[in-house]
Amino acid sequence: MPNSAEENSSPRQIAVGRRVVVIGGGLAGLAAASALSSRGMSVTVLESRPRLGGRASSITDRDTGETIDNCQHVAMGCCTSFRAFCEETGCEDLFQTQQELYFVGPPGQAKVVRFAASSLPAPLHLASSFLKMPWFTLGEKMQIAFGLRALAKDAMKTDCSFQEWLDGQRQSETVQRRFWHLVLVSALSESLDRISLRHARKVFVDGFLASREGWQVSIPTVPLDDVYESRISAALRKHGADIRVKAGVRRLLIHDGRISGVELRDGSEISADEFVLAVPHYLVKTMLPDEMAIHPDVAALDRLETAPIASVHLWYDQPLTDLPHATFVDRLSQWMFNRTVLGRRVCLDAQPDSAVRQDAPYSVADRSMAPLPKGEGENDGGCCLQVVISAAHDLSAMSEDDVIAKVDSELREVWPESCDAKLIRGRMITEHRAVFSPLPGVDELRPVQQSPIPNLQFAGDWTRTGWPATMEGAVRSGYLAAENVLRRGGFCESIVAAELSKARLYRILFS
Numbered sequence: 001m002p003n004s005a006e007e008n009s010s011p012r013q014i015a016v017g018r019r020v021v022v023i024g025g026g027l028a029g030l031a032a033a034s035a036l037s038s039r040g041m042s043v044t045v046l047e048s049r050p051r052l053g054g055r056a057s058s059i060t061d062r063d064t065g066e067t068i069d070n071c072q073h074v075a076m077g078c079c080t081s082f083r084a085f086c087e088e089t090g091c092e093d094l095f096q097t098q099q100e101l102y103f104v105g106p107p108g109q110a111k112v113v114r115f116a117a118s119s120l121p122a123p124l125h126l127a128s129s130f131l132k133m134p135w136f137t138l139g140e141k142m143q144i145a146f147g148l149r150a151l152a153k154d155a156m157k158t159d160c161s162f163q164e165w166l167d168g169q170r171q172s173e174t175v176q177r178r179f180w181h182l183v184l185v186s187a188l189s190e191s192l193d194r195i196s197l198r199h200a201r202k203v204f205v206d207g208f209l210a211s212r213e214g215w216q217v218s219i220p221t222v223p224l225d226d227v228y229e230s231r232i233s234a235a236l237r238k239h240g241a242d243i244r245v246k247a248g249v250r251r252l253l254i255h256d257g258r259i260s261g262v263e264l265r266d267g268s269e270i271s272a273d274e275f276v277l278a279v280p281h282y283l284v285k286t287m288l289p290d291e292m293a294i295h296p297d298v299a300a301l302d303r304l305e306t307a308p309i310a311s312v313h314l315w316y317d318q319p320l321t322d323l324p325h326a327t328f329v330d331r332l333s334q335w336m337f338n339r340t341v342l343g344r345r346v347c348l349d350a351q352p353d354s355a356v357r358q359d360a361p362y363s364v365a366d367r368s369m370a371p372l373p374k375g376e377g378e379n380d381g382g383c384c385l386q387v388v389i390s391a392a393h394d395l396s397a398m399s400e401d402d403v404i405a406k407v408d409s410e411l412r413e414v415w416p417e418s419c420d421a422k423l424i425r426g427r428m429i430t431e432h433r434a435v436f437s438p439l440p441g442v443d444e445l446r447p448v449q450q451s452p453i454p455n456l457q458f459a460g461d462w463t464r465t466g467w468p469a470t471m472e473g474a475v476r477s478g479y480l481a482a483e484n485v486l487r488r489g490g491f492c493e494s495i496v497a498a499e500l501s502k503a504r505l506y507r508i509l510f511s
């Protein structure tokens, strides 16, 4: 609580100059740092790796030295705090909101269906696109419509696995696989039996039913490293934040029931008034004093289960498709992101007079229009595709070469006209603990941001935000932690962005 001198000052003055150490330079830590430094606090960010971004970051390809992302990261329109963070740090122009998604039908019916909102209000805005999907029979489309209605109306008195809920909804095996699983595995990276009803409902309601914008996908047009380096770091430094990479913290130091400082791996110590611990959940216990590590809030983190996500990076000597991205039905490959086309868009963004519409997929002929940016999109007339496989539990039984060969053959089946294209190189990156599994009851295992120690906040997608493990969840946690730090200084402000408002028709139908 503020001391007597502080009580005489305005809240804003109390916030100025207080020292905060943020441990972890992932999105949660950066969001907390951004919120606090822009409100006058003296912030130091300590990140153990050589680059920022944590699980949403770039790596340097060992063979070529090229900068590629560990995995394509996308945000939906319902991710309002993530969007606010991008605006706050001036990087929103490095993401492009897609006005269309492209669904590729199952093997044998590999037709591409463009999925876009009609002019109807939510929840009917996507209905016409959905009705165009030829791989569902009319009966299956009816099943899905009834299932969505039941899900939106479900009062959520009890939580159970989504599979258990579906079993009571007369949804055929094909519908479960080609619709419910298709959407949820990409959003939550788990199989239907390992997803809670509550988290599944959030994806469909917030993303597809309640508002017209929730489903729209934003994709970075540059490697994530560029987002952190050129914009986010610069914005933080402008507010005086001290960002240190290769600065791993060994442990937090406690004195008289408060955190007094951190000890770095090089043995040095840094003291501060407030601390935000924004490392992955499985590291929290190792960094806390023994008496804190056994606290039930911390001990519960051992019970959070995790799911792997794999991304397969493929470089071809010629373009396979003009589509910027595509979602596959009934294949090992789930999402394809065409880094060459997505990378081109940032070049063309710099050409306001270009005749090419920014929201149209570029044709192969457009390749000569502008030089490709450095990084993922760069190649000599070829293309770089990233294919994401979420909930990749079963991939451990396959070799990297087998996964690459399978994905390559699926892409050639979808775009047979590209049979002459030569696969120059393939690389698979698997994040084994990519996200926590949204099992029933998972939210009870997630601690709130205010730790049992007054001047220590937890931040990370694993903290209690109401969101699954996403960039939105991470940013929200950082903002909630920042709100607590400010409140402790006597400065009350809501930093977390409001959710999208629910459309009137949605409220009439489902409230």
Ligand SMILES: Cc1cc2nc3c(=O)[nH]c(=O)nc-3n(C[C@H](O)[C@H](O)[C@H](O)COP(=O)(O)OP(=O)(O)OC[C@H]3O[C@@H](n4cnc5c(N)ncnc54)[C@H](O)[C@@H]3O)c2cc1C
Pocket (backbone or CB within 6 Å): 023, 024, 025, 026, 027, 028, 029, 046, 047, 048, 049, 052, 053, 054, 055, 056, 070, 071, 072, 073, 074, 075, 247, 248, 249, 250, 278, 279, 280, 283, 309, 310, 431, 433, 434, 435, 459, 460, 461, 462, 469, 470, 471, 472, 473, 474
């Ligand atoms: C492959 C993959 C694909 C994903 N796809 C999407 C997607 O498309 N959309 C989406 O919204 N979300 C996606 N996610 C989830 C999203 O990346 C995470 O939810 C989010 O980035 C988590 O951020 P965080 O800050 O909570 O944690 P982290 O990103 O894990 O950050 C923690 C940071 O702490 C640092 N650290 C650890 N130990 C120490 C120490 N001792 N001292 C100092 N620093 C330390 C780490 O190096 C790291 O930078 C994906 C995740 C993965 C792995």
